[in-house]
Amino acid sequence: MSLRALKKTVRKMLLDGKLEEVAELSRDQQKVLGTLITLTFDTEVLVVWRAVEAMGLSIREVARVDRSQAKEHMRRLYWLITEEAGAVFWRAPECMAECCASEPEFFKTHIPIAFHLLETLEEEDLEHFRPGAIWAI
Numbered sequence: 001m002s003l004r005a006l007k008k009t010v011r012k013m014l015l016d017g018k019l020e021e022v023a024e025l026s027r028d029q030q031k032v033l034g035t036l037i038t039l040t041f042d043t044e045v046l047v048v049w050r051a052v053e054a055m056g057l058s059i060r061e062v063a064r065v066d067r068s069q070a071k072e073h074m075r076r077l078y079w080l081i082t083e084e085a086g087a088v089f090w091r092a093p094e095c096m097a098e099c100c101a102s103e104p105e106f107f108k109t110h111i112p113i114a115f116h117l118l119e120t121l122e123e124e125d126l127e128h129f130r131p132g133a134i135w136a137i
Helices: 003-015 019-028 032-039 045-065 067-079 092-102 113-120 123-136
Strands: none
Touching: 003 019, 003 032, 003 045, 019 032, 019 045, 032 045, 045 067, 045 092, 067 092, 092 123
């Protein structure tokens, strides 16, 4: 399936509330997690928040199949918060929180990151991340 077709399929599933089906798809399609990141930039708020929620469900499925891929995804989310990434992913705290909530034991070392964000971000970045970091906590 092409990335465009995958995005269209996943977006429709999110709109239809089929989050568990998105999670099942993530077992076979490695690009689902990246597609969910993309969909957090959607113009429809419902799609954005369902993409965040589906990420938690999907990472649980991915972790069952390939724990290293799940850890790599969390590292990527953290990296996307930094300026190093070139573009900041404003929904990263929410996505990380959903992943941690779905697999708390597996991701227990990532849980303190939301607190860390509130303590260390510069004021100009904090205004963007504060609502997501507080929601994540």
